[in-house]
Amino acid sequence: MSLDNLRDLYQQVILERYKKPRNRGKTDPIDRYQKGHNPSCGDTIEITLHLTASENGAGDRIEDVKFEGEGCAIAMASADLMADALRGKTTTEALEMVQKFQSMMRGEAEFPQELRKLNVMQGVAQFPVRIKCANLSWHTLRAAIELAQNAEPAGFVSNE
Helix, strand or coil, X not given: CCHHXXXXXXXXXXXXXXXXXXXXXXXXXXXXEEEEEECCCCEEEEEEXXXXXXCCCCCCEEEEEEEEEEXXXXXXXXXXXXXHHHCCCEHHHHHHHHHHHHHXXXXXXXXXXXXXXXXXXXXXXXXXXXXXXXHHHHHHHHHHHHCCCCCCCCCEEECC
16 A cells, blocks of 8 residues: 555544544443543543453453543544454453554554554654654553552543
8 A cells, every 4th residue: 555545544544533433432330430631732531441350250351441532633533443442352451552552653563453443543653743642542541451440540641
């Protein structure tokens, strides 16, 4: 695929996910919750997770992920794509995905075939000032997962 075609696809997917997000709202029930904020541009996001028991009996399988917030197309599209990709994953797998996404934003990695929709966000790496927008939901997700069950989130997580 040529660079121009890839750029067009990147823009098309981001605009589609921004205009018609599939994962907006709050999970029911809410097992984890965290707010995130990007002070550079004012993007805000709230991530909620519903967790269920995995094969090992721990309540660490992500049954549902939802987000609410306001921000640029990149931040909202990234959150929506992230939510799709996380359903059914364990929290450990989700934390590995956070690392992979951040590596992708540095141009060091990409997702395997089964998660290829996330690779459309690679185009953001061409605009360093926008990388924080794409990473906001992922930073917020990490904080939500690392939060002890039934603990109160500590205000906003910043991605700076």
